[in-house]
Amino acid sequence: MKKVLSALLTGAMAVSMLAGCGGGGSSAPAQSEAPAEQGKEEAPAEQGKEEVPAEQGKEEVPAEGEAQAEGTGKVAIVTNTVSQNEEEYRSAETMSQKYGDRIVHVTWPDNFMTEQEQMITTVSKLAADPEIKAIIINQAVPGTNAAIDKLLESRDDMLIIYGTPQENPEDVAARADIILQPNELDMGPAMVEQAVKMGAKTFVHYSFPRHMAQVLLSARRELIKEKCAELNIEFVDATAPDPTGDSGTTGAQQFILEDVPKMVAQYGKDTAFFSTNCAMQVPLIKAAVEQGAIYPQPCCPSPYHGYPAALGLVSEEDSAVEKMNIQDIVDQTTKSLEEAGVLGRFSTWPVPVSMMITVAGTEYAFDWMAGKTNGDLDMEVLKAKMDEYAGLDCNMSPYTDDAGTSYDNYQLIMMDYLTYGE
Numbered sequence: 001m002k003k004v005l006s007a008l009l010t011g012a013m014a015v016s017m018l019a020g021c022g023g024g025g026s027s028a029p030a031q032s033e034a035p036a037e038q039g040k041e042e043a044p045a046e047q048g049k050e051e052v053p054a055e056q057g058k059e060e061v062p063a064e065g066e067a068q069a070e071g072t073g074k075v076a077i078v079t080n081t082v083s084q085n086e087e088e089y090r091s092a093e094t095m096s097q098k099y100g101d102r103i104v105h106v107t108w109p110d111n112f113m114t115e116q117e118q119m120i121t122t123v124s125k126l127a128a129d130p131e132i133k134a135i136i137i138n139q140a141v142p143g144t145n146a147a148i149d150k151l152l153e154s155r156d157d158m159l160i161i162y163g164t165p166q167e168n169p170e171d172v173a174a175r176a177d178i179i180l181q182p183n184e185l186d187m188g189p190a191m192v193e194q195a196v197k198m199g200a201k202t203f204v205h206y207s208f209p210r211h212m213a214q215v216l217l218s219a220r221r222e223l224i225k226e227k228c229a230e231l232n233i234e235f236v237d238a239t240a241p242d243p244t245g246d247s248g249t250t251g252a253q254q255f256i257l258e259d260v261p262k263m264v265a266q267y268g269k270d271t272a273f274f275s276t277n278c279a280m281q282v283p284l285i286k287a288a289v290e291q292g293a294i295y296p297q298p299c300c301p302s303p304y305h306g307y308p309a310a311l312g313l314v315s316e317e318d319s320a321v322e323k324m325n326i327q328d329i330v331d332q333t334t335k336s337l338e339e340a341g342v343l344g345r346f347s348t349w350p351v352p353v354s355m356m357i358t359v360a361g362t363e364y365a366f367d368w369m370a371g372k373t374n375g376d377l378d379m380e381v382l383k384a385k386m387d388e389y390a391g392l393d394c395n396m397s398p399y400t401d402d403a404g405t406s407y408d409n410y411q412l413i414m415m416d417y418l419t420y421g422e
Contacts, residue, residue: 069099071370073133075362076104076126080139083110085278087302088138088163091358103362104132108141113244116143123147127155134365138163138358140172140179148175159368159376163357166214169399173407177376178364180357182301183397183412184216188223191296192231194417195272198345200294202234202267206256206275206284208242217276224274234267243279253283260287272296281306285346289337294345296417301349303329303418311336326351334420343421350418351390360385377409390415 077095079088089107096103106122109115120143126132127150135151137144140162148160152175162176172179195203205221212218221237228235240256243249256275264271272294275284281298285306288295298305303326308314313332314323324332330350337343363385367373373381379396386394392415399410 069102069366069370070372071366072131073369074102074104074129074131075099075365075369076106076129076132076135077358077362078106078108078122078126078135078137079358080112080141081107081110084108085139085300085354087300087304087352087354088358091138091352091355094355095359095362099362099366102366104129112141112143116146119143119147120150123151127151127158132158133369134159134161136161136163136358136361136365138354138361140165140167140176142166145171145175159365161361161365163361164354168215169401169407169410173399173410177409178361178382179399179407179410180361181216181399181410181412182353183395183414184220185223186397186412186414187297187301188220189227190414190417191274192224192227192233192272194296194347194419195294196231196233198272198294198296198347198419199270200233200272200296202236202263202271203228204236204238204263204267204271204273206238206240206259206273206280207277208240208245210242210244211276236263236267238263240275240277240280243277249279252277252280256280256283257287260284260293261291264291264293269293275299278305282310285310288346289340289342292342292345295347297348300352300354301415302352302354303333303348303350304352305348307333307348330418330420337420344419346421347417347419349415350392351415353413353415356386356389356394356413360389363388379408379411382411386413392416 077092079085079092082089092103092105096105104126106126108122109118112119126135135158144162144165145167151158160176162172162179164181165172165179192203203224205224207217207221212221225235238259241247241252243252260273269292273284273288274296275281276299278299285295289310308329311333313329313336334343337346360382364373364382367381368376383394383396386396395414396411398406398408399412400406
């Protein structure tokens with residue numbers, strides 16, 4: 001596998017912040033779709049019902065450990081805890097249920113920003129197991145690079161896959177064989193265009209300094225501002241409390257609940273709201289629905305992210321995946337938004353991209369171990385795994401930095417929007 005470059009690219013900004021969308025804890029976000037019942041007949045589509053492709057986001061899970069991947073060896077999956085990002089955690093559980101003891105699932109500490117020695121210990125233990133041939137880290141939070149550096153001191157034979165990294169792109173690309181991440185840059189202009197389609201005249205961007213220290217997130221904000229100017233809508237750069245600050249997650253959420261009505265009173269109902277933090281999605285959706293505003297997407301685009309808890313479809317303590325598959329959640333979300341009179345003003349991506357990264361990455365790793373890929377990075381096989389999970393064509397493109405350097409192993413993902421009510 002790729003060894004650490006002897007000299008990393010210089011001049012890169014050091015980033016020290018929470019995971020782009022996982023920091024501060026999420027409120028029961030996304031899960032994978034449960035398999036359809038065998039032999040169940042499909043009812044005719046109801047008028048106004050949002051349809052997702054039949055196989056979209058579907059991961060058929062056999063009895064525990066029943067699936068047998070070719071080749072030998074294990075895949076280690078490192079995720080955040082449920083309190084940080086449930087989608088990633090549950091996606092690893094799905095793979096554990098499918099492949100049994102060929103999956104080793106461990107988690108980062110909740111306070112990963114202050115427990116980076118524990119992160120190194122976690123990865124070192126995985127490196128000590130010679131049966132582990134691949135490692136998937138989703139999310140690759142700050143401190144992941146240091147942990148992988150330690151792993152590479154003893155193992156240069158492992159396939160390393162990062163999901164949604166939060167350290168400098170150049171440094172990440174020097175360590176991981178494959179990096180998968182939503183296209184944060186293209187997502188910026190796309191969400192503004194989506195907001196305008198839904199009637200937005202103002203776009204409010206909530207974030208805080210830790211997130212704006214991240215290269216991709218800060219660059220995306222600039223692209224959002226540029227697109228707003230191009231489409232002649234007002235851009236509002238709003239600073240929210242950091243969930244890791246003195247007020248904590250509760251204080252940050254309360255700020256959103258109180259600030260959105262003020263913004264709507266100032267700018268009107270045709271105001272679109274976006275936040276860079278997972279923990280803020282539930283209060284942001286709640287407040288936007290109550291105010292009749294516009295919400296183009298969660299920070300981690302997914303039908304599960306924020307919507308179920310915000311609309312009361314499940315409690316914030318419950319797991320949406322254990323109660324509803326993707327079509328169920330889309331249908332119930334549509335019904336709730338219709339009852340609130342805001343259909344056509346809320347949207348998301350049609351499948352949980354964070355879960356797709358884990359599932360597609362794991363399936364790719366097993367193919368790699370079985371010698372079914374052309375080297376460490378086989379884009380044809382990788383894209384096929386992504387498309388298979390999504391049930392649609394995933395747009396993938398390599399990350400290119402400001403100097404024009406393209407990183408083929410750093411793939412960015414984009415999808416079309418699912419607009420509730422269309």
